[in-house]
Amino acid sequence: xxxxxxxxxxxxxxxWVDSRLPIFTMMQKEYGVFPTPRNFNWFWNFGAIxxxxxxxxxxxxxxxxxxxxxxxKLAFDSVERITRDVNGGWLLRNLHMNGASFFFxxxxxxxxxxxxxxxxxxxxxxxxxLGVVIFLLMMATAFIGYVLPWGQxxxxxxxxxxxxxxxxxFVGEKYIMPLLLGGFSIDNATxxxxxxxxxxxxxxxxxxxFLHIWALHVTGSNNPLGIExxxxxxxxxxxxxxxxKDFFGMIIFMILYAWFVFYAxxxxxxxxxxxxxxxxxxxxxxxxxxxxxxxxxxxxxxxxNFNIFxxxxxxxxxxxxxxxxxxxxxxxxSGAQGICLLVAGSGLAVFGLLADFNQTWAIPMTASTDVPxxxxxxxxxxxxxxxxxxVVLPWLDSxxxxxxxxxxxxxxxxxxxxxxxxxLGYAGSQPSDKVYLSACLGDAQACEAIEHGNADHxxxxxxxxxxxxxxxxxxxxxxxxxxxxxxxxxPLLSRFExxxxxxxxxxxxxxxxxxxxxx
Amino acid sequence: xxxxxxxxxxxxxxxxxxxxxxxxxxxxxLLATAFGVVGGALAAWPLINxxxxxxDTLALATVEVDISGIPKGEAKTIMWQGKPVFVRHxxxxxxxxxxxxxxxxxxxxxxxxERVQRPEWLITVGVCTHLGxxxxxxxxxxxxxxxxxxxxxxxxxHYDTSGRIRKGPxxxxxxxxxxxxxxxxxxxxx
Numbered sequence: 001x002x003x004x005x006x007x008x009x010x011x012x013x014x015x016w017v018d019s020r021l022p023i024f025t026m027m028q029k030e031y032g033v034f035p036t037p038r039n040f041n042w043f044w045n046f047g048a049i050x051x052x053x054x055x056x057x058x059x060x061x062x063x064x065x066x067x068x069x070x071x072x073k074l075a076f077d078s079v080e081r082i083t084r085d086v087n088g089g090w091l092l093r094n095l096h097m098n099g100a101s102f103f104f105x106x107x108x109x110x111x112x113x114x115x116x117x118x119x120x121x122x123x124x125x126x127x128x129x130l131g132v133v134i135f136l137l138m139m140a141t142a143f144i145g146y147v148l149p150w151g152q153x154x155x156x157x158x159x160x161x162x163x164x165x166x167x168x169x170f171v172g173e174k175y176i177m178p179l180l181l182g183g184f185s186i187d188n189a190t191x192x193x194x195x196x197x198x199x200x201x202x203x204x205x206x207x208x209x210f211l212h213i214w215a216l217h218v219t220g221s222n223n224p225l226g227i228e229x230x231x232x233x234x235x236x237x238x239x240x241x242x243x244x245k246d247f248f249g250m251i252i253f254m255i256l257y258a259w260f261v262f263y264a265x266x267x268x269x270x271x272x273x274x275x276x277x278x279x280x281x282x283x284x285x286x287x288x289x290x291x292x293x294x295x296x297x298x299x300x301x302x303x304x305n306f307n308i309f310x311x312x313x314x315x316x317x318x319x320x321x322x323x324x325x326x327x328x329x330x331x332x333x334s335g336a337q338g339i340c341l342l343v344a345g346s347g348l349a350v351f352g353l354l355a356d357f358n359q360t361w362a363i364p365m366t367a368s369t370d371v372p373x374x375x376x377x378x379x380x381x382x383x384x385x386x387x388x389x390x391v392v393l394p395w396l397d398s399x400x401x402x403x404x405x406x407x408x409x410x411x412x413x414x415x416x417x418x419x420x421x422x423x424l425g426y427a428g429s430q431p432s433d434k435v436y437l438s439a440c441l442g443d444a445q446a447c448e449a450i451e452h453g454n455a456d457h458x459x460x461x462x463x464x465x466x467x468x469x470x471x472x473x474x475x476x477x478x479x480x481x482x483x484x485x486x487x488x489x490x491p492l493l494s495r496f497e498x499x500x501x502x503x504x505x506x507x508x509x510x511x512x513x514x515x516x517x518x519x
Numbered sequence: 520x521x522x523x524x525x526x527x528x529x530x531x532x533x534x535x536x537x538x539x540x541x542x543x544x545x546x547x548x549l550l551a552t553a554f555g556v557v558g559g560a561l562a563a564w565p566l567i568n569x570x571x572x573x574x575d576t577l578a579l580a581t582v583e584v585d586i587s588g589i590p591k592g593e594a595k596t597i598m599w600q601g602k603p604v605f606v607r608h609x610x611x612x613x614x615x616x617x618x619x620x621x622x623x624x625x626x627x628x629x630x631x632x633e634r635v636q637r638p639e640w641l642i643t644v645g646v647c648t649h650l651g652x653x654x655x656x657x658x659x660x661x662x663x664x665x666x667x668x669x670x671x672x673x674x675x676x677h678y679d680t681s682g683r684i685r686k687g688p689x690x691x692x693x694x695x696x697x698x699x700x701x702x703x704x705x706x707x708x709x
Contacts, residue, residue, distance in 0.1 A: 156652065156673075159650070159651040159652070160650040160651060160652065160673065162651075163649075163650040163651035164650070166651075178571055179567070179570055179571050180570075181572075182571070182572055182573070182576070183572045183573075183600075183601055184572065184576070184600035184601050184602060185601035185602050186601075187576075189572070189576065193570065279598070279601060279603070279653075280596055280598070280603050280653060281653065282652040282653040282654075282655075282671075282672060285672065286652065286673050300674065300688075359624075360624075368627070368690060369627070369628070374690050375688055376649060376650075376688065431675075432674055
């Protein structure tokens, strides 16, 4: 960086600095004249907006830390004191706690943009992976930050999430949990280390953001057409064109953010967190912050154990996918063998699942003490796996066309996927046994009795069959959709989708659109 | 890895190339890297170990409890190691229910006898084995779930009158802490 030839500056002070440390040359090159595709739409604002939110969080966070006390006896009151007594403390706190939500809003839109327009594809794979790393670090930072006010949701949210680690076989409960918590439960030792980490991680995020932007400036930005700029006619200098466009979008975003900060600061929070933490009373309904809800739904969706039959079945299906879909031509297996694999794999998986639900069959190796992956550990794997899939996304989708504009089927798939993430988010916010629809089949009198809560009075032999669609089933269906988008639909589309004809260059597409609009 | 000792002048371009292109320098680099990794791990260990439970935390490991005031059918909550412990005075009916269960039909197979020292007193850690919430059911007026023991409101696990998991996502029975009866009305937990 900064070893190239310099043009020199007229201002002698700037020139004195720049000849020793070419920081002005670098800024000029990377943010002044940096060639940027001329056809960005508003989705391309959200990287800059996310950067703005990160800086807002760091600045407000540093000042809040000066007023906060990390001690279980004092933490809750010190946060209340910030809101009530510290000069302008209410503003700082509202900016910080709503800032977390708005940071996630910006980043989720930024990620949607990346998926919809295929920004993760070569040569930008590493740029995308660094983005996923930032996302993971943000989730960790937000999670531990929510513990600091030491309210009921802080304590119990942290209890539920740290207990996930106890699901790790052999070492989880005995070694990892005490190491993580510094005790046998979430207590003072946990709070102090969480505070230290909450102060540290934003700077780690900042460092990874630096790498993310560095990688961006090596490959250049993607654009809505998903084709590379071929020359100066396809690009604009970053300044003033995109500095202005980013600035405008940022102002719109800030208006929304400010509305929440000033008029609805607790709208996205949970009232239970204004009750001081009490290790003896669990709130009746624990929910994480909204930005974790889809992943929380995936965690709760795994209510069944993975026994050896299911794992074997899934393994066979994976071999089928690799051999017949990901490879263009099967290398080791014939078509007939493939069909056998498909039938055997799905048969085994379904059999294993049925055996798990019907423990009375007493099929060997399916009792919950004999399964390699328990429901709890399975939930943890599914939750982390749902984010892990984003890391390998560039290789799951190997279609040569980037933008969904030229891939009609991919476009539908992405929109359905996005919708399913929203539905998962809703499912995550509801109690797992909530019933959406139910039907009662059989004896009419008995059905009426059940409706009125008198199920005890039904005569033996007259029990009706009750079919119910509960929240767990919804979460399971959409978790299946989430995973099949990555593992089945994308590889299939990569291979079979034809796609539309791409424009020859960005400027031709832009001019054609302009002519059409003028005519 | 060859360990030959080449004592003549080292790797000047004129000297004969060594077997398979390996040189003393390669060996030294490998050795230095290995040394660095081991040294780094040793230096990191005290930092990581300091995050384990401290001595004062470990010292709070036992409590004595007076159980004389607990009426039949009710339970008392005691803090032990920062976690709630349930001391439940079971009724005859509850004991019968707990003993009548077919152990083979359970998720976590344990008979009631294995879980109590005296049948009328059930002492368990009051932490749901799913994700660590505190189940409800201490009072007779609480929701006690389908099996009359405890019900975890977080993700819907039902425990029976022996604290065993009967329904819901929890994988194990409520844990039994180490305890002993000092006399008929006092127990020591831990």
